[in-house]
Amino acid sequence: MPISNKIAHGVDEVDVIICGGGVAACVVAGRLAAADPKLEVLMIEGGENNAGNPLVENPALFPQHLVPASKTAVWYKAKKSEQLDGREYMLPTGGLLGGGSSVNIMLFVVDGETRREAYAKCTRYSRPAKGDFDTWKTPGWSTEEMMPFMRKLETYTGRRDPAYHGNDGPLRVTNESFRMKKTEDDLLRAIEQLGFPIIDDLQDTAIGNLGFERQVKTVTTEGKRLDAATAYIHPLLNDGQHPNLHVLCESKVIRVLFDEHKRAVGVEYTPNPEYMIISTATERARMTVKARKMVVISCGALGSPLILERSGVGSPDILEQASVSLVADVPGVGSDYQDHNLVFWPFKTNLGPADTLDALWSGRMSPEEAVANRLMQYSGCDMHGKYRPSKEEIKEMGPEFEKHWKAEYQDYPSKPLMITASAAAFVGDPSLVPAGAYYSLGSYTAYPKSRGHIHITGPNWEDPPDLETGFFTEAVDVTKQIYAYKVIREMMRRTSMYRGELPIGHPEFPAGSEAVLVDLDAPLAGDFEKPLGKIKYTPEDDKAIEKFLRKHIGTTWHSLGTCAMKPRHEGGVVDKTLNVYGTQGLKVVDLSICPENVAANTQITAYTVGEKGADIIMRELGLADAKQEGMNLNGCAH
Structure with a gap:
């Protein structure tokens, strides 16, 4: 099915739902859909399709994403900070298919004037430093164990040791x-x-x-520019052989739905009003789609904890204040925010x-x-x-x-x-x-000591979050x-x-x-x-x-840590197989799971987390020998 703004052909149930359309989400969706043509995969992205957009394709044009009418970024407003000279920092994230790999922007203020900072880090290749994965102290996630996934995602044409590059x-x-x-x-x-x-x-x-x-x-x-959607998603959508891959753009995930056993059975979403010509109660109705096997949250370090909390997973005190019923007591959700x-x-x-x-x-x-x-x-x-x-x-x-x-x-x-x-x-x-x-x-x-947090303030995705960057604390x-x-x-x-x-x-x-x-x-x-x-x-x-x-001082778009992969009693949100504590059939696969920072532009880390997460899911679904069908260098991605 082509990318559309609605689920076509009456599809209201799939095997796996992926909330988000950024780097890790594209990797997971592409790998799963290519592994088994019978496995129905739905990816829901809040922004627009990035295919054929010249502002995305041409590296030199990335500042155009900063114009007032641009819809390719999502801005989060942080609390006023004394450490930042009283600024209420505006923190941007990718707001279209491909996420941060499609566009990367920043905003600063100079002497009361708006100074737009833009930088095409999204075309830069930068791996974590030696030992970064080891500091995560999680079985299966050491540097040695992650090396195969770093090799798997790339075709490296620079000077290299073939033992360490794909x-x-x-x-x-x-x-x-x-x-x-x-x-x-x-x-x-x-x-x-x-x-x-x-x-x-x-x-x-x-x-x-x-x-x-x-x-x-x-x-x-x-x-x-070669972004995650171009590399992992568009080849499958265009080859005519993967009708099992569904991509729903311009739609916001509100929350995950659970059954009485706290198993994730679907999601509730709504059209993104940014892309609606006429906003009516009918058009803005909340819709649901069911998941037969699994729900994966992949909306980044700012988006994923908010979806978890709106779904009833988080600190009881925060959920009560936001008028959300508790499903699972996981106090670590939204805490330990980190950024370069x-x-x-x-x-x-x-x-x-x-x-x-x-x-x-x-x-x-x-x-x-x-x-x-x-x-x-x-x-x-x-x-x-x-x-x-x-x-x-x-x-x-x-x-x-x-x-x-x-x-x-x-x-x-x-x-x-x-x-x-x-x-x-x-x-x-x-x-x-x-x-x-x-x-x-x-x-x-490389490794800031400062920490912040992000939490919901209400049950709806439009409710402004409680965000503290923690920069320079x-x-x-x-x-x-x-x-x-x-x-x-x-x-x-x-x-x-x-x-x-x-x-x-x-x-x-x-x-x-x-x-x-x-x-x-x-x-x-x-x-x-x-x-x-x-x-x-x-x-x-x-x-x-x-x-x-x-x-x-500002952000690099390298947000992580808010759904950390570590023991629950230490503030962790997911275990080593990315399952959300206190629930079933629900995983988080994005940079929010990183318990410690990495000395790198985090794009390649996001790809690597996506590859590792896809491998974990495929093994659980019995698809361990998955093919890389539709993702070779002879495809339209390159």
Whole structure:
């Protein structure tokens, strides 16, 4: 059946219902449907179908998802936070089929003005660091046990050790896509000057490399974005051989339905009013569809706990306040929210209009010119790195951080403190800066200590949630970002393109400080043969950086942890086979199950969790020898 806004042909019962249409949901739905043509699978997505959408397919056009009329993102409003300079942070998630792999956006506020932050991380390939899965302390989920699933999902064409990468999966991973060689080489040479290694395969999870690499991406051979729906769902819908796969878009799941034995037997959903021409009581009626075998919730770390709580699974106190009857007492639902904290630091350059995305984003370059310059295929990301501070830097970061370091990092030499990625543009609203060609470096905290939560406030999906991001509630997370800012400035100061800092995106340092921002006519590094000294920061300079960070730090779209896979008495929500405690026939398969964070863009982790979850379900349904039918590289996904 084609993707539609209603369940066609009178289907009101299927074998497996998957709530959500993001990365993990697409993996599970695609794998199950391909495994057995008799197994009826329904995936319900709140947003629109992403197929053929040029704003999704062309990596360079992702800022268009930020316009006011856009319906491709869902925004969650967090409580006002003193740690964030009094901001009520707006936290976005993917709002269409493919989820975060189809679009990734952020929003910050600068001096009372809206500064739109956009970054195509969704084309970036980044695996967890060595040992990340081991920290989950769950049988079946160690790094060694997860490696087959990381290989299964990919066809890796970059420099690689074949023992650690796949060659026949649905996701094409490559370093052969369009690259801006000039800026890439310039930046990596500067990074080497600082003593960081340049690595062919930073994503070798078994070895646990630290350093920087030329960015590897998930794109098709034509340079188009390769998202989860394109890789796992559309090939099956288009081959005419999988009528068992049903995809219902533009519909919101309200809750899971249970029988008297607390077994999940179906879901209640309603049309998404964002896509309705006329909103009437009849059109907005609540509808149900039954599940013969299983219900899977896969709406991400923000969506999945809300569905569980609306279904009666969660803390009795929270459910009572929200007027929801208790089905299962699972207090951990919605707690322990985690995210990588991110900020982009923009720099002035001597680059031309065809070297960055600024001219295209601001309208100074036409789409036709961008196509001629191959910029439509350019995500703007040239490099990616994971790194740790030196012994001297650790000491400079203060006694509180030293204590944290000794407890969490000292005995784990492959564990990075920070992650940095590049963006060839001013990563924000172009109207806020003079016409030019800019280059930005982003820093995000690999393992934030801060935690937040998300809970329902009422029984309906429209009821605004109680959301606290928790960003910067732990002082050590601020210290990490201050350290990263200093590293990033030193990286850019050593490039030939560097011409100073863009004031709108940097702290205001005290007059006379060595850290004061500069505006240059020539490279600071001169002939690049003479070593360049590092900026020396005072305590007052650190306070200026902290002030800026609290005002501008944001999300990476890497939310996880709110339905954690750990023992129930420790705040867990699902067990090692992803079953929700206190229920039957109900699983959660998405990043919300991660009990600890991963040092990576979480897209590949979401794919891996989806592959592992699909394998668990197929084994339970007797489909352990499932084929990868319809998901090879000769299919329409590539």
